[in-house]
Amino acid sequence: MQHKILIIEDEPDIAGMLEYLLRDEGYEVTVAYSGEEGLQLNKEQEFHLIVLDLFLPGIDGLTVCNRIKQSSTIPIIILSARDKDSDVISGLEIGAEDYITKPFSHREFILRVGKILSRMKWINRQSEIKIGDLLINLEKDEVYMGGERINLTPNEYSLLSCLISRAGWVISWQALLKDVWGYDEWEGGREMVKVNIQRLRKKIEPDPHRPEYILNEWGKGYRLRKIEE
Amino acid sequence: MQHKILIIEDEPDIAGMLEYLLRDEGYEVTVAYSGEEGLQLNKEQEFHLIVLDLFLPGIDGLTVCNRIKQSSTIPIIILSARDKDSDVISGLEIGAEDYITKPFSHREFILRVGKILSRMKWINRQSEIKIGDLLINLEKDEVYMGGERINLTPNEYSLLSCLISRAGWVISWQALLKDVWGYDEWEGGREMVKVNIQRLRKKIEPDPHRPEYILNEWGKGYRLRKIEE
DNA sequence: CAATTTGGTAACAATAAAGTAACAAAAAAG
DNA sequence: CTTTTTTGTTACTTTATTGTTACCAAATTG
Known part of the structure; x- marks a missing residue:
């Protein structure tokens, strides 16, 4: 299967290079030459991964990252020329999947992209997910807690x-709202997510409090504990 | 009778291999190279079994699986690339549906296909089905409840x-509607299923309430209690 | 530390799904 | 052609889920 990758990078040289590298690996690549364009493209199409340069003309890269995270769950790799720790921290705090400093080796870049996408593939291929005492059968849509079958409503599931x-x-409530209910914005959507998180917790958490x-x-936003592999 | 099998698999190598294996066993095989194509073919034709790769371009395999189940009762074998570690599955019911992890041995695959089809055959060959106090004679189309003969109308049966x-x-009302009445969509079909479930229950349930x-x-949807073998 | 924002909680109202009964139309039986 | 059975339709009740609200607690801001 071909993965779709969006590159948001203003420098044509680097953009072209990244595009070439990724195409060579068999990915389907789209390039946006500004933050605005990137946000727009991400709205219009469904990508599997975004490669985002932190330093962009117009909207700042961090802002772009935040906006994207605000309304979707897509993984982002951040490119930065600065080696400074401050950048690394703020980049990862937003929830960027990975962070690469320029200049970087082509091989390393490809490896990182591959790693993130293969993990997504991995989750898709699992028939069961195990997290602590929680067991989710993705084929039958059944959830077990410590061996006991738990009945989730369609929305909760x-x-x-x-x-x-x-x-x-971490997934923002906006992203959850969009994924579960399909709404981009909705008066009361925040409450909806909040209440349904509460309902889910009541069912699957040993101590919901x-x-x-x-x-x-x-x-x-909310974060589900890591899956045990 | 020759069983018809639909393979939904985007990778030509694997698809070709599966096709060859199944043809060799005397099955009639059709291949769909995408989820969309698979859904379409399943609508147009009547298959006995679907072999579905979880990881597909476009629509995700799980989505395809759910869509198929939404409107039919056909058994599905899921191909996935789960890691070896989990022994968790043993606690869960796989039943008529199965999953198989890549890479898998050809022999194992054929065995699993055979098992599911033979189970269908088993039900077909079985002259009687027993579930609790319920006894169904498939040859004579007779139903007994605790020894008492129960008269079902053709639709109920x-x-x-x-x-x-x-x-x-679990079978969705859409799938029941299609199987019993032959309609894909029908204004009032939901009510039809509902009322006929009620009628069936009135006849075979000790306490219909x-x-x-x-x-x-x-x-x-609705689920019939497991058959005792 | 007050004001504001975000998150947790419970309770209630609105909605959608499932269960029920009754009746008319259609089909089968006599 | 009448009677009986089956089938399709409808209206209504019950139940589960979903959406909304109000209020409280904790974290953040200034």
């Missing part, structure tokens, strides 16, 4: 699936 | 047969 697809990563599986990161 | 063919699995045999799963 959909919410859990969304969290599973990016387990270990001290969640072990569905964790919250203040101001960012 | 057809509905029961459909449930039997996938006993233990607390069904033991024909169970409902909210938002998903």
